Amino acid sequence: MRPRRPAADLPSVRLRRDVVRAVRAGHPWVYAEALAAPRGLAAGAVVDLLDPAGRFLARGVWDPDSPIAFRVLTLDPAEPVAAGLVAERIAAAAARRAELLAAGDTDCCRLVHGEADRLPGVVCDRYGDTAVLRFDGAGPAALRSWVVEAVRGLPGIGRILERPFGRTARRRGRPASLTGTPAERPAVALWGALPERSGVVRERGLRFEVDLLHGHKTGLYLDQRENRALVRERAAGRRVLNLFAYTGGFAVAAAAGGARSSVSVELSRPAADAARRNLALHGADPAAHTVEPGDAFAWLERAAAARRTFDLLVCDPPSFAPSRAALPRARTAYRRLNAAVLQLTAPGALVLTCSCSSHLDPRSFLELLRAAARDAGRxxxxxxVRGAGEDHPVVPWFPEGRYLKAVLLEVSSS
Structure with missing residues (x-):
């Protein structure tokens, strides 16, 4: 049996309370309140995690400015945290996505999905020849140079960008990648030149304009790819409502699937303009497939007053619960929103409704939807019950990774 001793040349932090079982089972996070650390330990330092008895438990990166102060990179005391470890894990992650990209009808996906690909806090999205990185805090960011080196070696990559998060996003209770928090600052080039602000990517034969410099997340909500495909499959002949439309992905999918009409509601005027351009890329009739800038809640009130109904409704709001403390208000908002959506359903309508907050578990979301249906008299x-696509895997030892819930409802009058 390998001795469980810390490395002599690395600083160490010690558990104050016993979360040993969770770490040994593979959970990659340790919160600050569970740790005792020496003063002055630098953010981004590679450190050994010791159990309460002082025995080696894990090796990872330290981030004193985050509630998640330690992120596990290895449970092996003989494995160094170095360029080779990062390169091996990025190569393995890219290989798992190779089949998705090999079909030729898709050139965008998540290449590295943080904790599920054994690089907690590190995200890499691919858009054609551009890789876009995000690091959730100073700990993961300490791996930046190794990540860039590894991604540069992947076939077809011509430039690497980073979308930094602002300090408010990083100080939330969970990584921004699991709370629906958009990147707050424009992209910077880490390797190669900055691209034009907008480019066009392919997803299952559909084309989307993406803003790689300023767009939400890294440019496109890649985690909704399979749910856009579902809407395309179910859209034929239906009148579609697309709420919180962003750049119109669900409306484009609906139009491609033969929807009779669609209405996309989006608060951001630049995003609404991009939605119109995305619909135009596919030759959608602008009279039948419209985009209306505005607040979704206010729009729903007006639509209910006008007795408008739809046959397929998509509701994909931003996170209402960026922290656990926000959950009570978020539950109220989700219930109110979904009740308003359900009031606009025609007999036999389908509703695809989503939540991207990891703090709201799937069971609780379903309970909210049941309550919303009662409120709406439906x-x-x-x-x-769906989630993100295969390039956003969920591993059993990290249930927090199941952040996206997408529930397909069939609705009738009560």
Whole structure:
């Protein structure tokens, strides 16, 4: 049996309370309140995690400015945290996505999904020949040079950008990648030149304009790819409502699937303009497929007053619960929103409704939807409970990674 001793040349932090079982089972986070650390330990330092008895437990990176103060990179005391470890894990992650990209109809996906790909806090999204990185805090960011070196070696990569998060995003209770928090600052080039602000990518044969410099997340909500495909499959002949439309991904999918019409509601005028351009890329009739800038809640009130109804409704709001403390208000908002959506359903309508907050678990979300259906006077049968696509994997030892819930409802009058 390998001795469980810390490295003599690395600083160490010690658990104050016993979360040994969770770490040994693979959970990659240790919160600050569970740790005792020496004063002055630098953010981004590679440190050994010791159990309460002083025995080696894990090796990872330190981030004193984050509630998640330690992120696990290895449980092996003989494995150094170095360029080779990062390169091996990025190569393995890219290989797992190779089949998705090999079909030729898709050139954008998540290449590295943080904790699930054994690089906690590190995200790499691919858009054509451009890789866009995000690091959730100073700990993961300490790996930046090794990540860039590894991504440069992947086939077809011509430039590497980073979308930094602002300090407010990094200080939330969970990484911004699991709370729906958009990147707050424009992209910077880490390797190669900055691209034009907007480019066009392919997803299952559809084309989308993406803003790699200023767009939400890294440019496109890649985690909704399979749910856009579902909407395309179910859209034929239907009148579609697309709320919180961003750049119109669900409306484009609906139009490609033969929807009779669609209305996309988006608060941001630049995003609404991009949605119109995305619909135009596919030759959608602008009279049938419209984009309306505005607040979704106010729009729903007006639509209910006008007795408008739809056959397929998509509701994909931003996170209402960026922290656990925000959950009570978020529950109220999700219930109110979904009740308003359900009031606009025609008989036999389908509703695809989503939550991107990891703080709201799937069971609680379903309970909120049941309550919303009662409020709206509708019967709603759950047809599917979905999540993100295969490039956003979820591992059993890290349930927090199941942040995206997408529930397909079939609705009838009560």
């Amino acid at each position: 019967r709603a049968a759950v047809r599917e």
